[in-house]
Amino acid sequence: MMIRSRKMLCVGIAIALPLAWAVAALGGETLSGSRSWNAPNPAEVKAQALAWLDQQKATATVRQEAEVLWSDMSQNSNEVEVLYRLAATFALVDKNVLGLLHLCSKPKDQPLLPPQQWLTDPATPVFVAHNMRVLYARWLVQNDLYDDALEMLADLKPTDVVAPATLLFYQSVAAHTLLQKEKGLQAIAKLMEGAEDAPRRYVALARLMEEDLKGLQDDTLDHVARRMNDVRRRLDLGHAGRKVRQVEDSIIESLDKIIKKLEEQQQQGGGGGGGGGGSPQDNIRSSGPAADSVPIGGKGPGQVERRNIGSGSGWGNLPPKEREEALQKLGRGFPAQFREVIEEYFRRVAAEGAKDNSSNP
Amino acid sequence: MKEAERKLEEAQREGAVEKQEEALRELEQAKAALEEILRQMREEEIQRLLAMLEARIRKMLEMQKKVYVDTVRLDQVPPPDRTESFDIQCGRLSSEERAIVAEADKALALLKEDGTAVVFPEALEQAREDMQQVVRRLAQSKVDEITQAIEKDIISALEEMIDALQKAQKDQQRQKSPPGKSKPGQPQDPPLIDVLAELKMIRAMQMRVNLRTERYSKLVQGEQADKPELIEALQRLAEREAKIYKVTRDLELGRNQ
Numbered sequence: 001m002m003i004r005s006r007k008m009l010c011v012g013i014a015i016a017l018p019l020a021w022a023v024a025a026l027g028g029e030t031l032s033g034s035r036s037w038n039a040p041n042p043a044e045v046k047a048q049a050l051a052w053l054d055q056q057k058a059t060a061t062v063r064q065e066a067e068v069l070w071s072d073m074s075q076n077s078n079e080v081e082v083l084y085r086l087a088a089t090f091a092l093v094d095k096n097v098l099g100l101l102h103l104c105s106k107p108k109d110q111p112l113l114p115p116q117q118w119l120t121d122p123a124t125p126v127f128v129a130h131n132m133r134v135l136y137a138r139w140l141v142q143n144d145l146y147d148d149a150l151e152m153l154a155d156l157k158p159t160d161v162v163a164p165a166t167l168l169f170y171q172s173v174a175a176h177t178l179l180q181k182e183k184g185l186q187a188i189a190k191l192m193e194g195a196e197d198a199p200r201r202y203v204a205l206a207r208l209m210e211e212d213l214k215g216l217q218d219d220t221l222d223h224v225a226r227r228m229n230d231v232r233r234r235l236d237l238g239h240a241g242r243k244v245r246q247v248e249d250s251i252i253e254s255l256d257k258i259i260k261k262l263e264e265q266q267q268q269g270g271g272g273g274g275g276g277g278g279s280p281q282d283n284i285r286s287s288g289p290a291a292d293s294v295p296i297g298g299k300g301p302g303q304v305e306r307r308n309i310g311s312g313s314g315w316g317n318l319p320p321k322e323r324e325e326a327l328q329k330l331g332r333g334f335p336a337q338f339r340e341v342i343e344e345y346f347r348r349v350a351a352e353g354a355k356d357n358s359s360n361p
Numbered sequence: 362m363k364e365a366e367r368k369l370e371e372a373q374r375e376g377a378v379e380k381q382e383e384a385l386r387e388l389e390q391a392k393a394a395l396e397e398i399l400r401q402m403r404e405e406e407i408q409r410l411l412a413m414l415e416a417r418i419r420k421m422l423e424m425q426k427k428v429y430v431d432t433v434r435l436d437q438v439p440p441p442d443r444t445e446s447f448d449i450q451c452g453r454l455s456s457e458e459r460a461i462v463a464e465a466d467k468a469l470a471l472l473k474e475d476g477t478a479v480v481f482p483e484a485l486e487q488a489r490e491d492m493q494q495v496v497r498r499l500a501q502s503k504v505d506e507i508t509q510a511i512e513k514d515i516i517s518a519l520e521e522m523i524d525a526l527q528k529a530q531k532d533q534q535r536q537k538s539p540p541g542k543s544k545p546g547q548p549q550d551p552p553l554i555d556v557l558a559e560l561k562m563i564r565a566m567q568m569r570v571n572l573r574t575e576r577y578s579k580l581v582q583g584e585q586a587d588k589p590e591l592i593e594a595l596q597r598l599a600e601r602e603a604k605i606y607k608v609t610r611d612l613e614l615g616r617n618q
Contacts (some may be wrong), residue, residue, distance in 0.1 A: 228609060235574065235599035240593050242584070
């Protein structure tokens with residue numbers, strides 16, 4: 001009865017998943033060139049899976065069930081679909097894989113994860129362990145467990161698995177979230193080597209992550225904020241151990257460096273003010289940026305020879321209409337409480353002008 | 362005749378141009394004078410606001426210290442001797458803590474009205490959340506180490522705020538430029554508390570999260586907590602961290618400008 005329900009689960013997963021992943025198409029054709037990986041051919045993977053089953057001395061019934069699992073496999077099936085069919089084949093004879101498939105078929109619902117030592121146990125066949133590590137890491141990333149995912153994928157190479165683009169994509173995602181710049185950029189570069197074969201969503205996201213990682217600088221407020229978000233994620237997962245405290249301590253270290261730098265800038269007089277943007281290294285906006293682009297810190301005496309350009313041509317004078325508009329605008333920029341003061345000023349100017357005119361006819 | 366008319370017009374125009382220039386000069390002077398008045402008004406406003414905030418937070422600190430001393434005193438009462446009068450005293454302490462929350466609300470209203478500080482209101486908001494937690498715990502007659510630790514956190518948060526406010530007032534005094542000496546490019550509306558002081562406040566808030574994580578870590582084997590109440594406490598801490606993250610992002614993006 002139990003064996004039957006296991007088999008039903010495997011068949012169910014294998015049938016349901018292709019529908020969910022139908023969006024991303026992955027060709028089975030391999031391309032030559034300088035790339036370090038090629039997308040495996042689904043037919044070859046099927047042959048490998050059935051050969052592995054034969055090695056395990058599977059019964060004729062089990063072999064028949066495996067044949068059913070792969071029966072509707074097309075050459076255009078995407079690699080995640082191939083990976084899940086492979087897992088379902090393994091699960092026909094391996095209870096560890098069956099348990100893993102069960103776990104990965106739903107979101108994380110308990111704080112402590114069941115141990116999966118068999119995935120790193122040398123006694124587990126490499127073909128099973130490598131591919132199931134990718135499947136498990138994918139689920140871990142989807143549940144915000146990036147450290148565990150990176151550990152799972154640490155020493156895997158694209159040629160080790162039937163889903164190389166998935167391996168590289170999830171390596172990139174985990175490294176990007178954990179702000180491991182070099183590791184992330186390396187994984188993205190490798191993924192891009194086979195961009196034409198990888199699912200389009202992987203490629204599009206990888207490009208965004210690449211841009212983001214390239215601009216990442218240590219000890220900036222941006223870097224500090226990202227680590228704060230990482231601490232938030234860890235605490236939200238219920239983590240309070242060494243790893244979360246290490247990230248927390250590194251935030252304080254970076255903040256101390258930024259504060260020290262700002263204090264030094266302030267002591268040197270200026271605090272980055274006037275330049276409109278503060279120090280580019282620490283990416284903090286100055287509290288006193290320039291309101292407009294004005295020349296600051298000129299060293300010359302500022303004396304120029306005065307030239308008489310005459311006034312006969314009216315050069316530099318605004319046409320009367322524009323002049324009037326400009327004068328009106330001058331008053332408009334002030335707050336309402338100064339209206340009276342401004343009006344009084346204009347009255348005084350007008351009165352003085354009239355007096356001058358009457359005294360100098 | 363026409364020649365004379367033209368000459369007369371030219372002569373008048375020359376005079377008119379000078380008058381125009383003079384009028385424009387005077388307008389510029391008037392504008393500068395008004396800008397100076399505005400700047401002085403903002404400086405005075407900031408000084409007044411900083412002094413008011415400092416006085417209010419000092420008052421809160423005194424009240425909080427008293428509540429802490431009384432909490433420690435009540436905790437020394439052996440559990441078998443905790444009678445009805447013990448609960449009454451705890452309830453009274455809870456009311457005193459609620460009065461501090463009311464003071465915090467007034468201070469928050471002042472800060473929100475000004476609107477130029479990013480981190481300070483969040484720091485006060487977090488201290489207020491802690492105060493509310495103390496109100497609840499004292500109302501349940503919980504005077505144990507957890508309540509005392511939260512009260513100590515509040516005290517250090519308030520002390521840090523007072524330090525920041527004092528520094529801001531000193532900076533304000535130092536930067537106060539003599540009349541008519543406003544620098545070109547000087548912002549018309551400087552923030553209440555400068556970036557450096559706000560960064561220090563972020564550091565202090567992060568430090569409090571770190572200390573709490575450390576406290577919780579002693580109850581955890583390995584990385585993952587397994588007790589529901591501990592997971593809940595860590596998730597509350599995660600919410601706090603999310604707020605610190607948000608104000609840090611706001612400061613980085615200059616959203617207070």
